[in-house]
Amino acid sequence: MNEEIRYSSYTLNATHILEPILENIRDEDIKIMLDLGCGYGILTVAIAEFLGVKKIYGVDVDKVRLKYLTEHVIKKADNIEFVALQQDFSKPLYLPEKVQLVTSFGSLEHTMCWDEVFENIKNSLVKGGYIIISMPNLASWVNRLVLLLGYQPRDLEISGKKLYGVAPPFKTHGVVGHVKVATFKAFYEFLVDSGFDIVMTKPLYSKANPMVNFLDRLLSMPSLSRRYVFLARKL
Numbered sequence: 001m002n003e004e005i006r007y008s009s010y011t012l013n014a015t016h017i018l019e020p021i022l023e024n025i026r027d028e029d030i031k032i033m034l035d036l037g038c039g040y041g042i043l044t045v046a047i048a049e050f051l052g053v054k055k056i057y058g059v060d061v062d063k064v065r066l067k068y069l070t071e072h073v074i075k076k077a078d079n080i081e082f083v084a085l086q087q088d089f090s091k092p093l094y095l096p097e098k099v100q101l102v103t104s105f106g107s108l109e110h111t112m113c114w115d116e117v118f119e120n121i122k123n124s125l126v127k128g129g130y131i132i133i134s135m136p137n138l139a140s141w142v143n144r145l146v147l148l149l150g151y152q153p154r155d156l157e158i159s160g161k162k163l164y165g166v167a168p169p170f171k172t173h174g175v176v177g178h179v180k181v182a183t184f185k186a187f188y189e190f191l192v193d194s195g196f197d198i199v200m201t202k203p204l205y206s207k208a209n210p211m212v213n214f215l216d217r218l219l220s221m222p223s224l225s226r227r228y229v230f231l232a233r234k235l
Contacts, residue, residue, distance in 0.1 A: 017204055021231045022050050024200055025130055030100040031055065034124055036089040037107025041069035045077045047103065055081045057099065059089045093120040102131045109135045109155070109178045118194045125234050131196065134204050134229035139183035141224045155181050184223040187230065196232035204229045
């Protein structure tokens with residue numbers, strides 16, 4: 001797999017952690033799903049195949065990634081209809097039908113409009129439908145450490161041009177557009193107030209850095225992890 005594509009999705013390198021969450025809903029007979037920020041669509045299709053989904057709506061603003069998705073990924077998906085939509089998923093989203101599952105992996109932190117996003121999610125999702133959402137944790141052990149030392153958390157950028165105030169190990173990183181992130185506790189409360197029942201939460205970490213992953217496993221609570229993932233059900 002192309003390295004740019006592989007590392008475009010943090011979650012794509014952490015599917016071993018995502019699998020127990022998917023197992024939890026594997027018997028729910030989910031046939032239609034919506035992925036917000038689908039990117040290249042590789043993870044989207046993998047989840048759909050695992051769950052037996054027959055139709056996917058994939059939303060993304062990046063036309064280059066959607067082009068790759070339509071020219072390569074969709075053609076390899078067996079018996080799955082993929083509808084690719086190029087738009088900002090914080091804007092009103094009108095689908096011709098309700099979906100049973102909404103996913104978003106590493107995308108919510110790229111928008112300020114969470115209330116609007118969740119209106120889209122609730123309007124698109126059937127009653128009793130599920131969401132799976134992951135994002136960086138503002139209160140991760142890494143961010144707590146750098147804040148203690150007086151640095152800006154890497155996961156929250158103040159400019160679209162360059163990184164400011166981050167710790168030395170992050171100085172070489174590029175801007176990725178993380179404009180809004182939440183602590184585990186804050187996002188938990190936000191989901192509940194938005195009309196969702198929390199089914200499962202997990203810490204999320206990739207296999208890319210063995211030393212950092214050792215610390216992630218040592219500090220394995222979602223409230224301390226670098227990223228977390230929520231499975232929740234619409235009431």
